[in-house]
Amino acid sequence: MKIICIGRNYLAHIEELDRDLPTKPLFFMKPASALLLPHNPFFYPDFSKEINYETELVLRICKPGRSIAEKFAHKYYDAISVGIDFTARDLQRECIAKGHPWEIAKSFDSSAPIGEFKKISELKDVQNIEFGMKLNDEWVQQGNSHDMIFDFNRIVSYVSHFVTLKEGDYIFTGTPRGVGEVHVGDKLELFLEGESVFWFRVK
Numbered sequence: 001m002k003i004i005c006i007g008r009n010y011l012a013h014i015e016e017l018d019r020d021l022p023t024k025p026l027f028f029m030k031p032a033s034a035l036l037l038p039h040n041p042f043f044y045p046d047f048s049k050e051i052n053y054e055t056e057l058v059l060r061i062c063k064p065g066r067s068i069a070e071k072f073a074h075k076y077y078d079a080i081s082v083g084i085d086f087t088a089r090d091l092q093r094e095c096i097a098k099g100h101p102w103e104i105a106k107s108f109d110s111s112a113p114i115g116e117f118k119k120i121s122e123l124k125d126v127q128n129i130e131f132g133m134k135l136n137d138e139w140v141q142q143g144n145s146h147d148m149i150f151d152f153n154r155i156v157s158y159v160s161h162f163v164t165l166k167e168g169d170y171i172f173t174g175t176p177r178g179v180g181e182v183h184v185g186d187k188l189e190l191f192l193e194g195e196s197v198f199w200f201r202v203k
Helices: 011-017 070-076 089-098 152-160
Strands: 003-007 026-030 051-053 055-061 077-084 130-135 138-144 170-172 187-192 195-201
Touching: 026 152, 055 130, 055 138, 055 152, 070 077, 070 152, 077 130, 077 170, 077 187, 077 195, 152 170
Parallel strands: 003 170
Antiparallel strands: 003 026, 055 077, 055 170, 130 138, 130 187, 187 195
């Protein structure tokens, strides 16, 4: 199992971080050890002083595929959830300034909490999925799939031309506006179409 993450896929998020608008999907990867399963807390790592949350819709790949045509991409994912791409922002800034790769800021253990999945067949319209995250019971991020720069099918097709997708892989599809810091003691709760799919605490 691997975790693929798409960067800069919402215009408002690009603007809040003052980044360039991409002309094609940007992706990076997290290892299997980045997955944070339900009922587990997130332990604040000792190597960072600025951990940010980035709330995202997550696709579950249901069969293997390579070089998938965009018109067939919908056949390769069968469920959607909400996850968080935790980012050590201080380490990321340092890596970017030095021109270094920044996996160290994105791929650390437990940096990818993922909630309970909902089958595509249970959703009314994949082009209009509401999701979000509450921090200590207050909304801090809310988004909708119709605001994506690159939709699900474009993402799946594009990534598959570089990396073979396997059953059980996850694809994080980008975060909307509102990223911010977490601190020890915080409670984070993820929502999909108004329903809670995962909550946990930072320890």
